[in-house]
Amino acid sequence: MVDYNKMEDHALINYYIEGDTEAVNTLIERHRQKIYNYILMLVHDTNTADDIFQELFIKIISSLKSGKYSDNGKFSSWVLRIAHNMVIDHFRLSKQKGFVSTDNDTAILNNKELVEKNIEDKMISEQTQKDVRKMVDFLPMEQREVVILRHYMGMSFKEIAEQTGVSINTALGRMRYALLNMRKMIADHSISLEFC
Numbered sequence: 480m481v482d483y484n485k486m487e488d489h490a491l492i493n494y495y496i497e498g499d500t501e502a503v504n505t506l507i508e509r510h511r512q513k514i515y516n517y518i519l520m521l522v523h524d525t526n527t528a529d530d531i532f533q534e535l536f537i538k539i540i541s542s543l544k545s546g547k548y549s550d551n552g553k554f555s556s557w558v559l560r561i562a563h564n565m566v567i568d569h570f571r572l573s574k575q576k577g578f579v580s581t582d583n584d585t586a587i588l589n590n591k592e593l594v595e596k597n598i599e600d601k602m603i604s605e606q607t608q609k610d611v612r613k614m615v616d617f618l619p620m621e622q623r624e625v626v627i628l629r630h631y632m633g634m635s636f637k638e639i640a641e642q643t644g645v646s647i648n649t650a651l652g653r654m655r656y657a658l659l660n661m662r663k664m665i666a667d668h669s670i671s672l673e674f675c
Contacts, residue, residue, distance in 0.1 A: 488554040495543055503543070507536055510555050513632070514562055520627045521566045523616065531565050538565075559642050563624075570620065614661045622657035625650055 483491060483505035494502035514535070519528040539558060542548050548557065615626050621643075628634045628642060636654075640647045 492543060492548065492554065496546075503540060506554070507539075510558060513555065514558055517559060517627075517632060518562055518566060520631055521620075521624065522569065527569065531562070531569060535562050535565055556638070556641060560644070563643060567620075611661075614664050615657075617664065618657050618660055622653050622660065625653040626657045629654060 481494075483494075483502055486494070486502075486505070488506060488509070491502040491506040495506070515528060515532050518531050518535075519525065522528050522531065535558070538561060542561075548554075551557075615623055618626065624643060625639055628639045629636070634642065636647050636650050640650045643650065645653075
């Protein structure tokens, strides 16, 4: 009996191409949470994220079946790149239709937990995380994406550059402008961010 969980991504892909559907199920499960979280952090709506996620894996399965995927050892990067493009397409389509998403209740915070000194400190920390996340939501798409990939997904600037199809300098520049814009938001709105 084959233990799919011990297989590398490329082996699972080869098994799937040869007709083993269980291999692709293992592959999808392996990367499901990371990819879904990435989509959700960009679109801020669980229904939209669910739709894009479903379409994404239909597209992936179709690409694998038709031989459009060339194994370079970076399956998750390839999938995230497709997800990135699908999110951009979603925003373009929404803009054309005149829809704007303002649902911030579904935002995910993946920050490390701060040390709890007392209930007041915990409440301040939670509010600070929410305030920072809200500011990230107001950044332009390119800047927001770099902040999310860097601080919420833990990717390096090299990985971000590969993921978004830009140079490392462009990724760094977008992060710099994101930080400048967030500082301006803090100053303009007299926001006080208290960190424990």
